[in-house]
Structures are given as C-alpha cells and as structure tokens.
Amino acid sequence: MFGNFDFDVISRSWVYLFQTGMIFTLKLTALSMVGGIVLGTLLALMRLSGSRLISGVASSYVNLIRSIPLVLVIFWFYFLVPYIAAWIIGAEEPVKVGAFSSALITFIMFEAAYYCEIMRSGIQSIPRGQVWAGQALGMNYSQTMAFIVLPQAFRNMIPVLLTQTIVLFQDVSLVYVLSIPDFVGAASKIAQRDGRLVEMYVFVAVVYFVLCYALSFLVKRLQKRVAIIR
Secondary structure, X not given: OOOXXXXXXXXXXXXXXXXXXXXXXXXXXXXXXXHHHHHHHHHHHHHOOOOHHHHHXXXXXXXXXXXXXXXXXXXXXXXXHXXXXXXHHOOOOOOOOOHHHHHHHHHHHHXXXXXXXXXXXXXXXXXXXXHHHHHHOOOOHHHHHHHHHHHHHHHHHHHHXXXXXXXXXXXXXXXXXXXXXXXHHHHHHHHHHHOOHXXXXXXXXXXXXXXXXXXXXXXXXXXXXXXXXX
C-alpha cells in the first residue's frame, strides 16, 4: 500500500512546514482564543443581564453565528471587512486589511459565540449565595463579577475552554481557502509543487492526530485535578 510513497518529500519539507505553517497556525489559534474568551465573557454577561434588550442582542448574535458554517463566515469577513473599515474611516476605496487580520477577526467573532455559552454555564454554576456575599460586603454588580464570580467560573470552565480551543486549533486549518500558509496551506503548496498530495496530506493528518490526542489527554488529566480541588 505504501510502496509508492515518497517519504523523502516529508523529510525535505518538515522544517518549512513547522517553522512557517505550524507557527502561523499556533499564533492564530492563541490570538483567537484570547480574543474569543474576552468577547465571549462579555457576551455571557450580556446574556445574563436583567435587561431583555441587552440579553436579546447577545442571544441573537450567538444563535446567528452558531447557525452558519465557519467557512462561510471566513469568506464573509474576508470580502466584507475592507468595506466596513472604509466605512468607519470614511475612505472612498476598500481598505486593505489583509488575509491574516481578516482571519483573526473572523475567528474571534466566531469562537466568541461558543466561549460565551461555556462562560454562561460557568457563571450559572456559581451558587447564588456567592453573589449575595459580595453584595453584603458592599460590592456592586461589576465588582462582584470581577472579584468573586468570574475567577471561580474560569477555574471551573478551564477544561471545557481548553477543549474548545483544541476545536479552534483544528478549525484554523480552514484558512487555507484564503491561500494563507498555515500548516495545511503550507503542506498543500508543497504537495502541489512536488505532485505528492497523498504523502503530504497523510503527514498532516498524522500530525494533527498526535497533537490533538496529546492535548485531549492533558485536558482530561486537568479536568480530574479540577474536580478534586472542588
């Protein structure tokens, strides 16, 4: 089955794949995770707001984003962001945003919808008595959330947040549709250049499997430790 495999194409290109492709993938994943958690936490607080208007806006955003395929959102923002930026600054021509900035905005806004639901569950898991205790100490709503509720919610939700980040790491491979040299995009370029599609895509699949399996194993161990601390 593997008799016709040219393993030399992998040995010749693995440095480029990891130094260029994988570093780009990890960079986009990390920035999207941070931005997504920040925006997702804000959306979670909006969904838990007593105002039906604020809660409705956040709920509509989350339901809309979660109902659209990610690859469509990537295309949307890639073609739409230059026009939005031109509208904001009053330029007559579309602003050159670049594929990386467009992809980063896309993933932050897309992943925020998923992180929002995770954070909302985490906040709701904190006993109501914790909020009353903060109010008894003279804290307002923002102080109670910042110093009492959110730190506990983050700790409880760390395993789930990391699991969602593993999904994000896999989803980043979709940016190859924008011709961005992420890990899959870099492998695709070499595969087409050398005519070795099978070898390169098998190698990419093995790398993703090893990394995601190892990360999932670490998350499970962390989940057990968090459960013990509780």
